[in-house]
Amino acid sequence: MKLLCIISNPKPLEKSYGRRMTEVFLDEYRRNNPSHQVDVIDLYASNYPVLNYTEIESAREGSKGRMVEEAEKFKSYDKYLVMAPMWNLSVPSILKSYIDHIIVSGVTFRYTKYGIPKGLLSNKKAFYIGTRGGAYPFPASVFAFDLKYIKFVLKFIGVRNFKSFLLENIDKNPEKTEDSFSKKLEKLRLHARNF
Numbered sequence: 001m002k003l004l005c006i007i008s009n010p011k012p013l014e015k016s017y018g019r020r021m022t023e024v025f026l027d028e029y030r031r032n033n034p035s036h037q038v039d040v041i042d043l044y045a046s047n048y049p050v051l052n053y054t055e056i057e058s059a060r061e062g063s064k065g066r067m068v069e070e071a072e073k074f075k076s077y078d079k080y081l082v083m084a085p086m087w088n089l090s091v092p093s094i095l096k097s098y099i100d101h102i103i104v105s106g107v108t109f110r111y112t113k114y115g116i117p118k119g120l121l122s123n124k125k126a127f128y129i130g131t132r133g134g135a136y137p138f139p140a141s142v143f144a145f146d147l148k149y150i151k152f153v154l155k156f157i158g159v160r161n162f163k164s165f166l167l168e169n170i171d172k173n174p175e176k177t178e179d180s181f182s183k184k185l186e187k188l189r190l191h192a193r194n195f
């Protein structure tokens with residue numbers, strides 16, 4: 001069993017709630033699944049590139065460029081842990097760049113003869129750790145695109161087993177966030193045990 005963790009926050013560990021939550025989740029996961037392989041892609045640390053013309057053309061022509069390689073690598077995992085802060089109602093653009101590389105026709109999805117896209121991943125699981133400076137209860141949830149986008153794009157490629165954990169009001173109410181953080185981590189550990 002292989003788990004891929006995708007981190008998209010430029011802050012160092014001690015300054016980022018999302019990174020700390022991800023560490024706790026992975027520690028708990030490793031403790032409960034010592035035989036599983038866990039790999040981490042830190043998109044900022046690796047200066048993950050934006051998609052360029054050469055890559056789009058090689059994927060379109062069916063040759064093995066970075067897109068196909070990245071998509072095949074992504075597909076080889078059984079579980080995905082995605083972490084992102086909400087930035088301008090969505091996720092950081094570096095995570096979008098990663099997603100642009102792994103959504104590849106013929107690898108992670110295909111078109112049916114009726115032109116309908118169909119996900120090519122099956123029996124996969126994903127967990128999303130999202131952090132937000134404010135809170136988005138309904139009706140504001142309608143324009144909270146971070147969680148919605150990640151959930152939908154994973155569903156598009158066939159990952160239907162999706163769960164999420166959000167930490168909201170981090171900037172709006174920093175004291176309360178810090179005070180209640182250890183309780184939140186306990187809940188998160190429970191998710192990690194069941195993942």
Ligand SMILES: Cc1cc2nc3c(=O)[nH]c(=O)nc-3n(C[C@H](O)[C@H](O)[C@H](O)COP(=O)(O)O)c2cc1C
Nearest residue numbers: 016017018019085086087088089131132133134170
């Ligand atoms: C460029 C930028 C844009 C942001 N946009 C939003 C936003 O649209 N909504 C929101 O609630 N918080 C926003 N925030 C606040 C972050 O979501 C928040 O600081 C972060 O999730 C905290 O988690 P972290 O400690 O892991 O970074 C933004 C922060 C930055 C740096």
